[in-house]
Amino acid sequence: MSLLEWRDEFRIGIAEVDHEHQVLIGLINDLHSALGAERSRERVEEFLGEIFARISAHFALEEKDMQARHYPESGAHKADHEQLLDDIRDIMDEQSERGVLDDEAFSARLAAWFTDHFKSHDVRLHRFLQTQR
Ligand SMILES: [Fe+2]
Ligand SMILES: [Fe+2]
Numbered sequence: 001m002s003l004l005e006w007r008d009e010f011r012i013g014i015a016e017v018d019h020e021h022q023v024l025i026g027l028i029n030d031l032h033s034a035l036g037a038e039r040s041r042e043r044v045e046e047f048l049g050e051i052f053a054r055i056s057a058h059f060a061l062e063e064k065d066m067q068a069r070h071y072p073e074s075g076a077h078k079a080d081h082e083q084l085l086d087d088i089r090d091i092m093d094e095q096s097e098r099g100v101l102d103d104e105a106f107s108a109r110l111a112a113w114f115t116d117h118f119k120s121h122d123v124r125l126h127r128f129l130q131t132q133r
Pocket of ligand 2: 062
């Protein structure tokens with residue numbers, strides 16, 4: 001089973017962006033299936049590190065566009081990105097202390113954050129970028 005199913009709430013209605021978000025979620029799921037059930041502390045750490053890197057890379061692209069087009073809400077948008085990255089760092093710290101990953105809690109956290117963030121910050125940003133073309 002996938003860590004994170006694609007859901008309608010993730011859709012923002014701009015095909016290109018929805019596609020990028022689908023790819024991101026696909027990558028997260030691929031990493032999760034590669035992790036499998038045989039989990040050493042090191043492998044889980046590596047898994048979380050990769051997730052962190054993929055998500056950061058997506059954020060970095062958006063942040064580059066925000067800067068290039070002088071997006072007026074970039075401060076709040078970036079702060080929300082940082083919030084998720086902080087949460088993932090906390091999960092990583094907790095994991096290295098306890099040595100276990102709670103898949104359900106991790107999945108729920110990501111789903112809740114993606115739903116909120118895509119529908120608010122990402123919709124506003126990408127509509128703004130569309131008007132700038
Ligand atoms: Fe974003
Ligand atoms: Fe995004």
